[in-house]
Amino acid sequence: MANTQQSQQMANAIRALAMDAVQQANSGHPGAPMGMADMAVALWSRHLKHNPTNPQWFDRDRFVLSNGHGSMLLYALLHLTGYDLPIGELKNFRQLHSKTPGHPEVGYTAGVETTTGPLGQGITNAVGFALAEKLLAAEFNREGHAVVDHHTYAFLGDGCLMEGISHEAVSLAGAWKLNKLIALYDDNGISIDGQVAPWFADNTPLRFVASGWNVIGPIDGHDADKVVTAIEEAKKQTERPTLIVCKTHIGKGSPNRANTAKAHGEPLGAEEIALTREALGWTSEPFVIPEDVYASWDCKANGQSAEAAWNDRFAAYSKAFPELAAELTRRMNGDLPANFAQVAVDTVVAAHTKGETVASRKASQLALEAFTAALPELLGGSADLTGSNLTNTKSTPNLRFDMQGHVVKNEAGVGGRHINYGVREFGMAAIMNGVALHGGFIPYGGTFLTFSDYSRNAIRMAALMKQRVIHVFTHDSIGLGEDGPTHQSIEHVASLRLIPNLDVWRPADTAETAVAWSVALSNRNKPTVLALSRQNLPYAPKRDLGEISRGAYVLSEPADVGIKKKPVAVIIATGSEVQLALKAQRLLADKKVPVRVVSMPSTTTFDREDAKYKSSVLPAGVPRVAVEMGVTDGWWKYGCAAVVGIDTYGESAPAPVLFKHFGFTEENVADAVLVAIGAARLKPAKKAR
Numbered sequence: 001m002a003n004t005q006q007s008q009q010m011a012n013a014i015r016a017l018a019m020d021a022v023q024q025a026n027s028g029h030p031g032a033p034m035g036m037a038d039m040a041v042a043l044w045s046r047h048l049k050h051n052p053t054n055p056q057w058f059d060r061d062r063f064v065l066s067n068g069h070g071s072m073l074l075y076a077l078l079h080l081t082g083y084d085l086p087i088g089e090l091k092n093f094r095q096l097h098s099k100t101p102g103h104p105e106v107g108y109t110a111g112v113e114t115t116t117g118p119l120g121q122g123i124t125n126a127v128g129f130a131l132a133e134k135l136l137a138a139e140f141n142r143e144g145h146a147v148v149d150h151h152t153y154a155f156l157g158d159g160c161l162m163e164g165i166s167h168e169a170v171s172l173a174g175a176w177k178l179n180k181l182i183a184l185y186d187d188n189g190i191s192i193d194g195q196v197a198p199w200f201a202d203n204t205p206l207r208f209v210a211s212g213w214n215v216i217g218p219i220d221g222h223d224a225d226k227v228v229t230a231i232e233e234a235k236k237q238t239e240r241p242t243l244i245v246c247k248t249h250i251g252k253g254s255p256n257r258a259n260t261a262k263a264h265g266e267p268l269g270a271e272e273i274a275l276t277r278e279a280l281g282w283t284s285e286p287f288v289i290p291e292d293v294y295a296s297w298d299c300k301a302n303g304q305s306a307e308a309a310w311n312d313r314f315a316a317y318s319k320a321f322p323e324l325a326a327e328l329t330r331r332m333n334g335d336l337p338a339n340f341a342q343v344a345v346d347t348v349v350a351a352h353t354k355g356e357t358v359a360s361r362k363a364s365q366l367a368l369e370a371f372t373a374a375l376p377e378l379l380g381g382s383a384d385l386t387g388s389n390l391t392n393t394k395s396t397p398n399l400r401f402d403m404q405g406h407v408v409k410n411e412a413g414v415g416g417r418h419i420n421y422g423v424r425e426f427g428m429a430a431i432m433n434g435v436a437l438h439g440g441f442i443p444y445g446g447t448f449l450t451f452s453d454y455s456r457n458a459i460r461m462a463a464l465m466k467q468r469v470i471h472v473f474t475h476d477s478i479g480l481g482e483d484g485p486t487h488q489s490i491e492h493v494a495s496l497r498l499i500p501n502l503d504v505w506r507p508a509d510t511a512e513t514a515v516a517w518s519v520a521l522s523n524r525n526k527p528t529v530l531a532l533s534r535q536n537l538p539y540a541p542k543r544d545l546g547e548i549s550r551g552a553y554v555l556s557e558p559a560d561v562g563i564k565k566k567p568v569a570v571i572i573a574t575g576s577e578v579q580l581a582l583k584a585q586r587l588l589a590d591k592k593v594p595v596r597v598v599s600m601p602s603t604t605t606f607d608r609e610d611a612k613y614k615s616s617v618l619p620a621g622v623p624r625v626a627v628e629m630g631v632t633d634g635w636w637k638y639g640c641a642a643v644v645g646i647d648t649y650g651e652s653a654p655a656p657v658l659f660k661h662f663g664f665t666e667e668n669v670a671d672a673v674l675v676a677i678g679a680a681r682l683k684p685a686k687k688a689r
Contacts, residue, residue, distance in 0.1 A: 006296055007224045010045065011037035012280045013080060013293050015253050018072040019276060020286040021093035021100070023267045028094060028102065031250040031263030032070030035221075036155055036186050039246050042227035043153060043184070044077050044299070047235070051303030052082035055110045058332050059310050061150045062113050062129045062438065066122025067157035067186065068103040069265065075100045078111040080289070080297035085109060087287055106437065106465050114437050115465050118457055120163030121430045123183060126154040127173045128434020128443075130181035130241070135379070135399075136440045138407035138415055140328050145317040147310075147328070151235065154183045158196050161185070161204060168427025173241045174212025177405030181241040182234045184227070187218060188250040194261045205245055214240040221246025239405045253280045331377050331440045334468070334524055343374045344518035348545060351510035355539035360575065361474040361532040363513035365390035371517060372396050372417070375442065379435060381419030382446040382472075383428050388534075389446030389474045392418045425451045429458030429471070436467040442521065446472035448480075449489040449531055452496060462527040463501040469527040470520045476506065476531040477629035478662065479576055484652030493531050494634040497604055505602045506531040506628075508578035509539045512601045515548040519605070533576045535655055540578055540599070551605030552617050558594030561586050567596035569673045570618060572638065573627040574600050581627050583666035588673060595673060596622075603634070623676040627669055629662075641676035644669050 014037040022028035049061040065074045072093065078085045085099060092098035099109045103117030113129070116122035129152040137148040160166055173181055185204065189196055205215045214237050216230045227246060234242035251263025254276045268276065277283070284290060318325035330337070337343075347370040351363070358366070372378045372395040382391045392398070399416035400408040407415040421428040425447045432443035452459065452473055462469045478488045497504045503526055505516035513532070520528035540555055547553035555578065558567055573581035581597045588595050598617055600606055606614070618624060618638065625642045626635035632645035646662050659665065 004225075007038070007041050009293050010041045010296050011224070012253070012282050013289050013297070014040060014073060014076045015280060016277070016282050016284065017076040017079070017090055017287070017289075019268050019273050021072050021075070021090050023270065023273060024091060024286075025094040026267055028072060028267070029069040029265045030072065030268055031190070031257070031265075032067055032157065032186065033073035033076065034252045034254065034263070035188050035248040035250045036070065036073055037252065038222045038224045039155065039184055039186065039227050039248070040073060040077055042224040043231060044081060045297070046228050047231045048153065049150060049306055050111075050299065051307045052078075052111070052300050053304055054307060055083060057307050057310075058439075059148065059150050062126070062152045064114055064122045064126040064129070064152070064154040065104055065116055066126065066154050066160045067119065068116030068122060071100070071102065071104050073155075074104050074112065075109070078109065080294065081299040082303075083111045085111070091287055114434065115461060118461065119159040120165040120169070121433075121458060121461060123154050123156045123160055124165055124169035124427055124430035125434035125437065126152050126181060126183070127169045127178065128431040128436075129438045130173065130178040131176060131431065132435045132438035132440055133180060134176070134178060135407065135415065136328070138409075140324055142317070142321060142324070145313070145320060147314050147317045151180045151182060154181070155186060156183055157186045158189065158191055158200055161202070162200055165426045165430060168424040169431065170208060170211045170213065172421065172424065172427060172431065177212070177239050177401055178241045179237045179239055179405055182231060182244065183242070184244045184246055186221065186248050187245050188248045188259075190250045190259065190261055190264060192261060192264055205243070208243045212240055214242040215245065216242060217245035218247045219245065221248035222252060255279050328440075334439060336521065337374060340374065340521070343370060344521075347371065348511055348514040348518065351514045352542060352545055354510070355541075356510055357536050357538045358510065359533050359536050360507050360509070360513050361388075361390050361534065363507070363510040364472060364517065364530060364532055365393065366510060367514040367517040369393045369395070371521065375521070377441050379417055379419070379441040379443045380445070381421050381428060381432075381443070383421045383425045383451070384423045385447055385474075386418070386420070388448070389472055391444065391446040391472055419445070421445065425454035426458060429455035429469075430461070432469045433458055433462050433465065433467055436462070436469050437465065442468055442470070444470035444472055446474065448475045448487060449473035449492050450475070450487050452492055452529070459496070459502065459527065459529070460499055463499050466501060466525040467527060468524055471527065471529045472532065473529060474532045475534045476575065477533070478646065478650040478658045479533055479535045479629065479655045481534075481655040481658065482652055485649040488650035489531075489630065490646060490649060491631045493628075494631045496529050497634060501526045502529060503527070503602060503604050504529045504531065505605075506575040507601045508573070508575055508599050509537050511539070511542060511545060512548055512599065516601060519549050531575065535576060537576050538579055540582065548601065549605070550609055550613060551602040551607070552598055552600035554596060554617055555599040556582060556585060556597040558589070558596065561589040563589055563592065563594040565594040567594050567622060569593070569677050570596045570598055570622055570624045571627060571669065571673060572598045572600050572618070572624055572635075572640070575628070577627040577629060577664070580664060580666060580669055584669035584673065587666050587670045593674070593677070593679065623673075625669070625672050625676050627664075629664060642672040644672050
């Protein structure tokens, strides 16, 4: 360890950069970086295994700043240790197109492992990182060849621990015995509203102990040597994750702002910064770091040496186990197997050929049987609804750990690939984000669609971070019946469609479901939602299987129901309502009214198509009627003359009763079409919602 004076100067460099950047931006959070600076010195200069010249080195330790508002701590560390983050970017903190946005964003700044800011999700991502490392190590390491061997470190604050998601994450980390997860708690007792004691009276150490964690401290978080020793002790753990409680002072060094909420989220001000420099003994001008301090921080040589040593180990591993090495490399690169395209085609064709009448949740499981057999990186799960979500397959037995924290394997030496998350929808979604960010797995998880509300911010974060995460949301409408409005999704599909960079699929049968899965697995840079039915759906014969992947396609023309005329109207439907549209089409055919039926399993995908394809599906000048068991608002953008939907909450009753009650009948759909084209109704019916 550097001597005490050197360590203090290293920490003061962080403090100076944090307060200078926030002051220049006139925006930001200087207090947390100033308070956590000594903790950072201990971790980043003595323990963190990383290579600034290759931020994506596979076997690096992962570092997560869960209290992401303290982003200048991370930016200062990345700059000082030698990452591609020049001082100019720190001067440009929080400015348009800079590499130093207000909160850390993965993909924008070299060395940032995950996007943090929504408190509690960072530590939950860290659980995903640690889980992925543990599972990959169990799968790929061999005696004498530990090629997967790294830790996950997280800094977190009071706000992270107040968020309910942290309880979910902490509980699962303890249950899974993630011994390579080490969290350092910045225990400063201050949040935006002031001293947290009146509203945060938890005994945090005992809470973690109760969840199966090893707890160290409280220790002086400003004594870097003590933090170094605590991390050394934590790394000896073989069965439990570790929390190191570090007592700190927010805004450390500021004579008038330390230990106050004023230091949390606003610039210190020029006068206070001058006083802080004097108190710290820091004589350098703003954004100027002495060369000896840079030299103390520089991690490039050590990082290159660590990676070179690992490369030698991996070369030996590749020689001894060439197939395993190739498979690990493929998976960490995020590439699908060479035969994936053929597997996808075969799965879709099989669904088309069999033409089974099953719920789309069952169609999802049928597709998963093929995909999980072909893709060992698929890591499934459910928030205590496996039997309802149907996320398990023959290839994905439940993940289990023994008392020592080892992955339980079957006689063939294979561990489980389906996770029982318990009733923790938000935690599941954010852990899946961490798994995806780590690499080596494609995570998917299930719950009821209505509970996507619990998961929503983690879904949004996956979209923001461009991560391949797949959400299996079943029981997608009033069609689930007797459980009633608390469980019946009304606004959920529409609201999920509003999230940028999120693909939403609501398939109508087995072929559409198989296509949805194949597209989701192929989309490396976005998450996917599958909205699936509880009730059985008949198979709809296809005119062109290849067009399903475009998000919408012509399912049935007037000629298919015996009318040799151009359509005078188009019915657009999704999911279970496609069958309703087909029935209405036949009903209208009896009146010699030619109608086209368009299945639109993914509006988000169709919206990205070119104008030519869109007009071939939805021709100009032909009235359109949309049918979906959900809110109507999103459908008007397609120029619909009417929308048969539901803008109220549901009711508790058998599904067939609800369909009739809310007007989801072929007669009502047909009447909506007749009104749209100015013809007489079949008979008085409920007005299209």
